[in-house]
Amino acid sequence: MQRVQTAMRRAQTAMRWLPATTRKLARQLAGPWRGLRALAGEDAYERYLRHAATQHPGEPPLTRRDFWRDAERRKWDGVSRCC
């Protein structure tokens, strides 16, 4: 959770150095980009971290690497593709 927050703070600091129009464009693209990431399932780990922080505070969450290994195993243990 903390790592995510640090990363977001850093991104915000970096944004300040960009010209105003680019910042506006970045803000406008943020929504579609989030949608695309969600559609690709790329935000699964961030969602898991939020869940772990609110539901199981105090327990150390899985690392990104371990989370993805587990996700991949679960996905391909059942029928996830069709003819």
Add this chain to the structure above:
Amino acid sequence: MTRKISGILLALAAAFAVGGLALHRQEPVNALWIITAAVCSYLLGYRFYAAWIAARVLMVDSSRATPAERLNNGRDFVPTHRAIVFGHHFAAIAGPGPLVGPTLAAQFGYLPGTLWILVGAVLGGCVQDMTILLLSTRRDGRSLGQMARDELGPLGGLAALVGTLLILIVLCAVLGLVVVNAMKHSPWATSTVAATIPIAILVGLYLRLWRPGRVLEGSIIGLALLLLAVLGGGWLDRQPQLRDWFDYAALALAGAVVAYAWLAAILPVWLLLAPRDYLSTFLKLGTVALLAVAIVLTHPQIKMPALTQFIDGSGPLFGGKLFPFVFITIACGAISGFHALVSSGTTPKLIGNERDVRLVGYGSMALESFVAIMAMIAATLLDPGVYFAINAGAGVVGSTPELAVHTISGWGFPVTVQQMQSLAQAMGERTLFARTGGAPSLAVGMASIFGSSFGRGLLALWYHFAIMFEVVFILTTLDAGTRVGRFILQDLLGQAWAPLGRTSWYPSVLFASTLLVGAWGYFLYVGVIDPNGGVNILWPLFGIANQMLAAIALSVASGILVKCGKPRHALVTLLPLAWLALVTTTAAWQKIVSPDPHIGFLAAAADLAAKLAAGTLSAERAAVAPQLIFNQRLDAALTLLFTTILWLVIVDMARVCLRRLRGLPLRSSSESPYVARAPQEAVIAGH
């Protein structure tokens, strides 16, 4: 009020378009008519029928907590926005089936297949997917096999398991055959497909070692490399020394496909299967969207007649009359039993609100059906003569180009050798004759659509892009199917000897994978040596198997609805079930006992045996005849087995329903008890 008016307008537009299609018999029809009829039918079905089923039959209750909310663990049970679940579910159900089936069924003309795709999806396939999705959501995401066991009994459960295993074997064989026929003697296609393997492995390593979980980055890199591979294949095709390295006959390619699938089954999923799946998903969504835009932009004329003379059963792609064979040839796209496995697996664990099942279940299937409609358009915009020259096996039309065009022109579909040669040249191929399986003719259709909207000079590139697109996700289905089949086989073997059931014990993995790949590899091998193309045998077998699985799913759904005290409402699943039982049983009956060797397996075996004994076969054909005779008999036995499983499940379902109607004791419902959704959880869920 506006809802009512828009509904009436929609109904009028649908009636106008469908009526226009049905009555437009003398002049050529534009593809836009078909697109309009399709879109209006789906919207009508979604607005009225699906809404009615959700409210009155399934009693969708948005106050009820879904398993994603109750069991939320941040990993597999995660309440997810319905648009995202829609995307995931559509990507999971959309496979090569709706591309191949309509292409083959176009031999009857464009009308029968189109009408079945629309009616079958709106009243059958979409209803099946939505119903199974809701029933599984109400049962914490249990699989179809588990639901069959819980609600009907052990017989239903076992039938679902064995049925799934058998359909996987036939599916992998027929898809393997489609891939082989697309690549034979085509160095461009073969080298491009070969390049997809190292590209997938590279993306796999990227997502595992360097940037775990950065799916978009990995996929963008992979897609760029895939496009380079298409270009590279074209370059390689022009190098006389290099092209020989990738110029193979069908038998060698079949061996390569089997070896590849065996390796993919025993390698860890992250190395090959998972990255290939990301690539094929993006490729699939992108190409389908591009095709829709291109069809609307070019609005091509349909050149195939509405009905051809082959509705009498003498079709060159596969034998059999319009009824029942169009209904089993197009399974995916109208109704596909396989979807019930996906709707009762991963998807229910993501549903954040019960009312989302209409969009996710009904809506995804409607979109898949639309893909089938586009495949039908791509097949029927070709000159019919060209369509038959590409899709008919050499054993049917003759083994030389001159013989083939003579036969096909004799049917009233004029085509010349020069026409086929210049077409092959434009597509960057040496020949397009007898490329059975549907993929090459679909690629020619897609290339002409893309070519006329985005650049005519690039036809060969578009053709090979389309081939790469089809092959990449056929191979994904092949890999995933082999893996799922392995799990089911291990499950069954584990009942004989427990260690064989351990899915992570390597000797068992090797044994079960080899057994499974061997089983479908056998059918693939026979398909390749069959001079009639093999697809004419394997595709009907696959269609019968897939409709059998749909009938199992609909039986489970009907049984549950009757048990819930809704015998009249159960008609929404019982009527499609009755139709499927009728067409599947009729088709199976004809495939087994028809005296016409063009249709019946046993008649074909007897016919070939007689010719072999009389010595009238050429040496080449006589060499493979004993294997073909054995295989036809095996296919007859398999068809009989499918039909038996189908009726066992239907009888089991009828037994459960009768007991319920007479008030006799029954297995208790496996539905999870009602839990109201917590208001604060709803806030967390909306992300």
